[in-house]
Each structure stands twice: as structure tokens, then as C-alpha cells.
Amino acid sequence: MLSVSPLEMEAVRLSLWVAVWSVAVSLPLGVLTAWILARTRFPGHGLLNGLVHLPLVLPPVVVGYVLLVLLGRQGPLGRILFDWFGVTLPFTWQGAALAAGVMAFPLMVRAMRLSLEGVDRRLEAAARTLGARPPAVFMTVTLPLMAPGILAGIILAFARALGEFGATITFAANIPGETRTLPLALYSMIQTPGGEGPAFRLAILSVLISLGALIVSEALAHRLRARLAA
Amino acid sequence: MLKMDVAARFGDFAIEAKLSCETTGIIALFGRSGAGKTSLINMLAGLTRPQRGRISVNGNVLFDSARGIDLPPESRRLGYVFQEGRLFPHMNVRNNLSYGYRRTPTAKPRVEFDQVVELLGLDRLLARRPGGLSGGEKQRVALGRALLANPRLLLMDEPLAALDQPRKEEVLPFIERLRDTLDIPIVYVSHSMAEIVRLADTLVLMSDGRVEAVGGVEDLTSRLDLRPLTGRYEAGAVVRAQVERHDDSFGLTELRFAGGVLRVPRVEAALGAELRLRIRARDVSLARERPQGLSILNILPCRVEAIGTEAGPQVDLRLDASGAALWARITRRSVVDLALAPGAPVFALIKAVAIDRTSLGRDAGANRFLAPASSRES
Secondary structure (H helix, E strand, C coil): CCCCCHHHHHHHHHHHHHHHHHHHHHHHHHHHHHHHHHHCCCCCHHHHHHHHHHHHHCCHHHHHHHHHHHHCCCCHHHHHHHHHHCCCCCCCHHHHHHHHHHHHHHHHHHHHHHHHHCCCHHHHHHHHHCCCCHHHHHHHHHHHHCHHHHHHHHHHHHHHHHHCCHHHHHHCCCCCCCCCCHHHHHHHHHHCCCCHHHHHHHHHHHHHHHHHHHHHHHHHHHHHHHHHCC | CEEEEEEEEECCEEEEEEEEECCCCEEEEECCCCCCHHHHHHHHHCCCCCCEEEEEECCEEEEECCCCEECCHHHHCEEEECCCCCCCCCCCHHHHHHHHHCCCCCCCCCCCHHHHHHHCCCCCCCCCCHHHCCHHHHHHHHHHHHHHCCCCEEEEECCCCCCCHHHHHHHHHHHHHHHHHCCCCEEEEECCHHHHHHHCCEEEEEECCEEEEEEEHHHHHCCHHHHHHHCCCCCEEEEEEEEEEEECCCCEEEEEECCEEEEEECCCCCCCCEEEEEEEHHHEEEECCCCCCCCCCEEEEEEEEEECCCCCCEEEEEEEECCEEEEEEEEHHHHHHCCCCCCCEEEEEECHHHCCHHHCEECCCHHHCCCCHHHCCC
């Protein structure tokens, strides 16, 4: 009952793979977006803010559908990707990572923006009087000081990506070994007669992975806070 | 030369400041809170942009609205010591100190890392983080960090204001050492006349966003028309004096100034050393005739020059002691009883102990260094 089958192991591995990629690719974009939202004001500011937060309030299936319309072979963006770069996203693990990344993006940006707004701008001014140009100030002062928020954003996004279901199944479908991540595998097992055992094991694995990620993040956050204590 | 002619408006508050002074020693920017001192120094540093005007330091134009010049703070090479220190909390003291040092553009920095660490007594703090330092230690690190950026001018915005008196006393000698050993001019913002008299050579008086006067510390503090700005409680004369004699049997030092000789508790300075000292108006009493049988050591013949017109029971009188200006604060009743009027000859009585030793300041120029302890003469 408690021995994990190769099929289940594959779902776990794929889930972690997809989640790590989705977080890794959206991380720099998330920092940039958080910076734009926190530090700049321009006419389209509210619109950008709304757009970033849209996946948080939309049904995930709608997000998956929009991705499919935009990035499908016949979609306006999908055609360019395929014709110019030979890249296909729907029904691939990269597509699953994209869907997970889009769904997790607002959580990541929110955490980072919050910590960026907490960074003392007077410290940045001090850095500039010491001869540092704005990019250097960002790398040596702003970024280290917002590290706790970046970590929180990563963890939240990672957890969200691991659990992503609706957008993934709509955009990338449920293909074993390619896009059948842990939640999708669990869903399939529940649909299959006699799948109660595998479903139970997958649920336990899901709990263990999430718990592990939480514990690691708490420990990291604790160390970061101690480092930054002024 | 430091030249500023700037105008800016922040909501209800307008700044329209014009000043020009030599960049030697410490230039103090003095005024009540809200006078615009910090705004002015921030414009100098490039942290606030004036609406129009021109700023130059030793011929280098930092800002000129007419020519569209506005150097960013990182290109101005002005060190800035903030009131709250602003140390980087995620770096240890060593990395805080070297932050600007590493970015010094010149191949040959004017001050070296080890020199600053020694000057400010920071060697034991290098591995620590700002979070674990006391207020005084933080300001010393902030001082060192600004110095190590090799600035052509060091700006200090009330660096002692956030500290209690013992911490102030801990940091002040370090600022004096900086002034006396490094050839970096300092612009020092303060609302404490005691600090200014102790540290500064040049005084810039500010009020309501305007520069009211620029001049030597002695000159401005003895002007009656500036009295509302220089403050009443701390009011007094600042005089230059030379160490003439040490009287070891009584532990006294005789200081000669234009108005005569002053006996003060022993000062650790070489014979001939130029000192600056402050004689507060409230420590000077007056007599019409030379008093006899008095414990007061310092009795100086003077002439009443002007009598203040302030309302209240006390009045400030400006005295002329053979060319040196002194101030006395006595009751209005005594003015009437002694029939004091401009031109009247009087004797100023100054208690030896009343001369504020902490307000002893050193002079600018060649004579400003106190002799080291080993070569002290007795």
C-alpha cells in the first residue's frame, strides 16, 4: 500500500521539474514587475497592476483557455513562436510550466512588492552619496534588503505551481510523462476504478512535499531576518 | 570656495538661499529646526533638486539650472554623514566602510582604509553588524564610511542630534581629530551653538529658508542684530586667545586676548597656542568700580557699547574690552541702579570656572593643532 509505483514517482518528479522551471523563469520577471509597480508611476500603472493580479481572481480554466487561444499553433503569439523559433507550448511540459508560472505570478509579485516598499529609501540615497550608480545601488542595497520578500515570493509561487490544476489541464492537457503533474495524476487515479490506493499515496506525497518546502522556507527566512536585524 | 544660489519650493516651505564661503575647516550651518538647513545640504549633495540656481564647489559646477547641469549624487564626490547614520544593516562594519572606498574613482585615494580605522578607533568593530552597535559607534562608522569615499567636501547633518550627552562627548573628539588631521573641509549642520563654537570656523546662519549671514564664528555670535537667530540662552562672546602661562601651583592657565588676561582652569595646550573660547553672557557680571576682596579672578576694564532692548527682567549688554567684544547679561534693575548707558566705563567680572572648557575650540590654520601630550610645556 505504501510502496510508490514508478508511475507515481514520475508524476512527482515532473511536478517538481515543472514547478522549479516555472519559478526560475518568472523570478527575474517578478522582481522587475514588483519594482515597476512599487517605484514607478505612469498612465498604464493601474492596468498593469490589474493584469498581473488577474490570474488570482479568474477561474484557472479561463486562464488556461486564454493561453490556448494566444499560444496555440493558430494563435497570434503561438504562430510566431512556431514559425520563427519552432517552439510549441500547448501539450508540452514547457506549456505546463508556463501555465503554472502565470497562475503563481501574482502571489510572487505581491510578496516582492510588499518587501520592496519596506526597503528604506534613505539607505539607497546614502549608497548614492558613496558613489554607487542606481544599478549598483539596486544590486548591493535594494535587492539584499528585499531578500526576505523574494524568498517568500519564491515559496508561495512554488507551492502554487505544484498545486496548479485548472490552467494546466486546459492548456497542456493530461499527458503521462509530459504534463501529468501530481494533481493531474491524482485526479486521473480518482477517475480510474481501483485507483484509491495510488490516489491516497499521491495525496500523502503532496502533503510531504509542501510541508518540506514550508519548513525549509521558514528556516531560511529566520536566518535572513537575523542577518537584516538593524 | 563653496558657492550656492538656489531656490526651491516644497509645499508651503520656500527656500531661497545664497551663500559663498571659503572651504576650509568646518563650515557650520546653524538655524532653528525648519530653517531649511537639511534641505540646503540635500541640494548640495544632489538628493534634492532645486527649482533653479547654481551650486559649485572649488570651481566644479554641481548644479546649474541655466546650463542644464545636474550631477547625480554619485558623481558629486561629497561625503554625507546622516543624522540617523544610515548604515547598511546587511553588511558588517568592514563592508560598510569599504562601500564608498571601493568605488573611489581616483587611482590614489587621499585617505587610506587603515588610517580611517585608526583615526576613528574602529578596529574592534570591523566584524560586527550595525544592529549590535551603540549610537555613538554607529556614527563613528558612518563618519568613516563617508570619509573613505574620498570626498572633496564632507557633509554632516546633525550627526550628534540623535545621541544623548555622554554619546555626544564620545563622538565629538573624533570629529575634532578629523578636522585637525585631514585636509577635508566639512559642512556641519547643527542647531547646537555649543557644538558649533567648539568645532566650526565659519558660521552660516539660516532662518525661514534664507541665509541671513555668513562669517566667522566670533564675528556673528557677537552681533546684536543677529541675536534672535544665534539664540539667547547660549548667547555669549567667542574670543581668540593665546596661551601665555601655565600656573602649576594653582592649576590655572593664563590666556591673553585683546581685552587682557583671562585665568582659566588648566588647559592642556602648548605655550603660544591659539585657542578660541566662549564666554557666556550669563557668566559675566558688571561693576562700576574695581571691586576689592572678591574671589573672582577675572576683572576686565570695559566700556558699555550697546544695551539690548529685549523685554523681560534681563538685558544683554555688549561690552568693548579694549577691542574685544564681550557680553554681559544682568537684570534691567541693575542697568538702572548702576546708571549704565552706552559709553559708560565698567568692570566685567568673569568667574574663572565659568569659562566653559568644553567650548574651547582650536583655530583654523597653522596654529590649530594642540600640542601632543608628550611635548606639553609646563
